[in-house]
Amino acid sequence: MELKRYFQSYENYFWEWKTDEDVPGDAGYHENNLLSIPGVGAIAYRPYVIETLKEVQLYGWPPFGALIMVLYAMQDGYTDFAEPLRRTADFYKTPDLDFDTEEAIEFLEKIKNLPNVYKQGQNRIILLETLLSKDSKITSAQAEAILNRYYKRPYELAESAEKKAATSSIVYRDLKTLNKNEAFPSVQSIIDAMKGLVKEPELDDEVVEEEATADTDSDFIKELVEEPKTFQVGSLIKRIWSGLKIPMRHLSPGEQPIGGISDMTNKGDFNRMLLSEFANEDEVFMNRVANNEALYIQREIPPEENIFERIILIDTSLRNWGTPKVLAFASAIAVIKHPKAHSECKVFALGQTGTPISLDKVEEVIESLNQVSPVLEVSKALEKFFNEEHSQKDIEVFFITNHENLAEKNLQKIIHENRDRLKFLVTTASDGEINFYKHHKGARKHIQRIKLPLHELWANPPKQKNVVRNFGGKKTDFPLNYPLLFPTPKGKIAHFLYEGEFFILTSKKQLLKTYLSDNYYDRYSYEYYKTYHGCEVLFENISLRRSGQFALARNKQQHYILCQYQPDKKLISKLNLNTKEYSEQNLTGLNLSNSYKLVYFSKNFYLYYLANPEYYKINMDGNVSLELISERNRGLEKSCEKVDLEVTKLNGSGLKIISNFYNIGINENHNIVISGNELENTSKNSLNLYKNEWEMKILAEQNKNKFIFPDGSEIIADNRGILTFRSSNKGIEEFFIPSTTFGLLSLATYSEFGGTEYYLPEHTLLKVKPIEEMYTRFLEAFIQQILDYGT
Known part of the structure; x- marks a missing residue:
């Protein structure tokens, strides 16, 4: 969303832009420097609002009107938001739309009644994140772009200050965002939600410091360092030992x-x-x-050995992939194998569930490092761990996660509820920073920060050991879908429009779901040019005959039903794609002309011919049966016209996909080559596959659909149009690139995305990054790891 649209003001609305001539503006722009409520008074000056937006940028931005009303409710002194909100709602109300006006007012009253300590300093930002982070209409990347444009062209706010007529949907959006009474039924519930983020008071206890001796010769640590796949983990452990200040063995x-x-x-x-x-x-x-x-x-009783069971939980969610995961496993092994740690320690990998793992052998460490869960955060697994699997009180838990995960409300809640057993919280970051926190007497205290020089510690990786590659066997399995969309293939059997969504039945007997972008700014441009997007796979290996007509729908159980009509064979059939149930009926006796078409309308299939008033309804559930209908149905006629018009928009949406893979390697230009095509970042803001004109320097060995480089790095080729890159350097997160020779490409990991939005899923939590940044961090690092091998 562009700058002018986000800051747009409206006629007869509860806020507006004004100019205070006595106050100098920021960024050299003095007009429209004040946000105000008409007839009531000032909300805040523009620099304050911009700075607030900058602070909450990481979590995205909520609607602007909702945000500034929350800021207004956080002020001391006189605040009147009830009448302005009611006045706006009354002006824009319609018979069909019910605004949450009173609920919004009730919620703002709770913010107003919060103690001042929760509305000041850094707690003010934490409060905003707690209340509004899940209502982000603007992503972090979009927010960054808007801020950058504002700092360059602040005078564009003048256009936003010119009031326009609002629509009821804009009012509904702002008021709906402010209706948080279900999530926050009381003032105390807001305070409770902030716990775990609010700056904790200083604790009156001190952590026992036990410094490790660096001269301990551990064969296991040496093995980790000598193995290329665990070198990065092993090289960090002794450095962590030298600064670790948590009790390795203590007495109860x-x-x-x-x-x-x-x-x-x-x-x-x-x-x-x-x-x-x-x-x-x-x-x-x-x-x-x-x-x-x-x-x-004090009581004089002999010291007793620690009776607590020590457990380490390692977050394996998407956000903890890459370098943070390497740091997490290094921290866990440093605690387990510490020279002064004499008690046993259990380790669990948290993802969708808690999986017990062992870190006593190099092979076990390699296997555990490859674990990655598709979930974004592990609050459910952590809750299950404490409430169902380890409900006893005599446990002492270390939880290791990425520092960004602490912003998740659900995770905050579980951590706070179990702080008596979750003794230590360890956070990692991509820049090598590890922070240790201790829970004591209901509060959290930061006890240590370790900053590891990763470039120095990882500067001299060992050479790959000579191994005998056992080629042969079956192909590497693929996931059904990837974090990015597939390119749409050219070979298609049929197009469908069902409930406003587009579907494609491909010549490879797949059912794909795709969509056209909703051009928010210029509908004419959208209608004229059509902005295509990729697709996701719903079903594969569908049993069907390619000839005939097709229609798609869902039944009451939300199963996909594929109906097929073959006029030449006078055969109608239905296939439940979820359960594989099939039924058919021969229509020879009906004497149908070839002009009849198979269509879907209003929860039924129809054999329909516009020139004939008689048509047939085909049931959705059960075996195929036809019902003759003699009355004209204008709704059915209009639906057919609309569907025909809409599905034509998919014409020309297919791309040329590389599906035959050979000679994958690196050329003399230090670029990846895929089947004679060079993967280039030519203009530093795009990624393309062009015909390779350079000599090959390094060739990967092929094992079915997997291509293995000398250092152990791999490229897995999916003939549906996606390449998977797995580096031998575990600090480089697994990433994915489409294999199409047409147009711009994208690069995605499980948590980040860069490149053309053609491959960006419609509903995604991926952080959008510039493609040049993604290219440098992932593809360039992948190539450099291979080139550095053996040098």
């Missing part, structure tokens, strides 16, 4: 020292108070007791 209740001055404390029962305290005057004595200055004798 009887850990107090015995005898001497060290056995005294300023807390205890009266029967353990030193007799000398009673010698003080009454006023002094009461003062010392009240201020915790009186001295007590």
Whole structure:
């Protein structure tokens, strides 16, 4: 969404842009520097709002009107948002649309009644993230682009300040965003949601520091360093040891020292108070007791061994892939194999569930590093771990995750609810930073930050060991879909439009779902040019005959039903794509002309011919049966016209896909070559496959559809149009590139996307990045890892 549209003001609305001539504007632009409520007063100055938007950019932006009303409710002093909201809602209301006006007012009142500490400083940003992060209409990448444009051209706000007539949908969007009463039924519920993010008070306990000795010769750590696939993990462990300041072995209740001055404390029962305290005057004595200055004798029991079971949980979700995952496993092994750690430790990989893993052998570490879960965050698995699998109290848990995951509300909630057992929280980041936090007495304290020099530690990887490759066997399995869309193939049997969504039945007997972009700015441009997108696979290897007519629908169970009419054979059939149930009926006795068409309309299939008033209805569920209908149906006629018009938009949407793969390698230009086509980043803002004109420098060995380079890096070729890149360097996340020789390409990981939006899914949580950044971080690093091998 462009700058002018996001900041657009409207007539008869509850907010507007104004100019305060006494206040200098930011970015050299002095007009429209104030946001105000008509007839009430100022909300905030523009620099304050822009700075707030910059702070919450990582989580995307909610609708602008909703955001500034939340900022207004956070102010001290007089606030009146009830009347402006009611006035706007009354002006734009329609008989068919019910605004959540009173619910929005009720929610804003809760924000107004929050204690000031939650609305000031950094807590103000945390409050906004807690309340509005799930209502982001603008992605992080879009927000960054809007801010960049604002800093370059702040005067464009003048166009936003010119009021336009709003639509009821705009009012509904803002008020709906402000209706959070179900999620936050009370003021306390908002405070509870912020816990885990709000800056915690200083703890009165200190972590026992036990420094490791660096001269410990561990054969296991040496094996990790010598193995190329675990080198990056192994090379970090001793560096983590040298700075680790968490207790490796500690004593439970009887850990107090015995005898001497060290056995005294300023807390205890009266029967353990030193007799000398009673010698003080009454006023002094009461003062010392009240201020915790009186001295007590601790209980004298022998120290006991730690009775707590130590468990390490490693996040394997998409956001913890790549370098953060390498740091996570290095941190876990550093705790388990620490020279002063004498007790056993269990390890679980958290994804969709909690899977127990072992990190005692190099092979086990390699296998565990390859685990990746398709979920974005692991709150459900963490909740199940504590509530169902390990509900006992005597456990001490380490949870290791990417620092970005702490912004997830569900994860915050589970961490806060189990903070008595989740003793240590460890966060990792791509730049080599590891942070350790400790939960104690219901609060979280940051106890240590370790910044690892990754480039220095990973500068000299070992050479790949000579292994005998066992070629042969079956092809590498593919997932049904990837994080990015498939290119649409040219070979098609049929097009469908069902409930506003486009589907394609391909010559490879696949059912694909695709769509055309909704051009928000210029409908004429959309109608004229049509902006195509790729597709996702719904079903493969469908059992059908290629000839005839087809129609697609869903039944009450939301199963896909494919209906086929073969006029030459006078045969009508139905196939449930989900259950594979099939039925057919011969229509020879009906004496149908070849002009009849198979169509879908209003939850039924029809054999329909415009010139004939008689047509046949075909049932959706059960075996095929036909019902003769003699009355004209104008709705059916209009539907056929509309569907015919819409599906023609898919004409010309197919791309040339490379499906025959051979001679994959790297040429002298240091680019990947795929079947005679060079993968180039020519203009630094695009990725293309062009005919290769360079000599090959390194060739990958082929094993069916997998191509293996000398260093162990792999490219897996899917003839449906996607290449999977897996580097031997586990710090490079697995990534995917389409294999089409037409137009611009994209590069995607499980969490990020760059390139043409043709391959960007319609509903996605991928972070959009510039293609030049994705090329450098992933494809260039992939190639460099191969080139560095053996040098």
